[in-house]
Amino acid sequence: MYAPDFLSGFLLGLSLIIAIGSQNAFVLKQGLKREHIFFVCLFCALSDAILISAGVGGFGAVTARYPHIVDVAKFAGVVFLLGYGLQSLYASVRLSQALTVEGQVVSSLKKALLLCFGFTWLNPHVYLDTLVLVGMVSTGASSKVVFAAGAVSASFFFFFALGYGARLLKPLFTKPKAWNVLDALVGILMLYLAWHLYQS
8 A cells, every 4th residue: 555655765765875975985895895894884774764764754844944954064074075085095095905805904893883974974965865855755655654664775775785785896806906096086086075065
């Protein structure tokens, strides 16, 4: 009976997160390095679940009434993206060895989750997408709960597919230059997103 609501929520949720962004780039890199993939994917998906639930529950009205909340997140997001972008560009020049699964130094779970927190919760667009847009669209659903379940399911599906599917690219990243290029691309992407966020 509520299948259309679930499908609508799933497709909307998928369309909002499938675009290449700072969070997705980080999940992809963690998947390639095989570092804390499960917890990183789980953190991203649960964060989306919280935000989507809040949006469907009516929190979008709060952000519409108090837009300064989004402005604060915007400033913090620009600073965070600039910092990480410059760090990635530096790594693309400094690193000269392939980061293979067998020989690499694994970063701590705490550091990975803190970075994941920054990419997720310091991105004002995620609030506009989940709290406002998803919240608004859910008003047309017969069951908001089923609609939200569909959107949340899309997040879990996408992040775990991205994190664990990244291993298919492993042969390419046994070459040092591949990691240098990835770091450079990630750095450029972060700086672009910071500039775009600043301009928005």
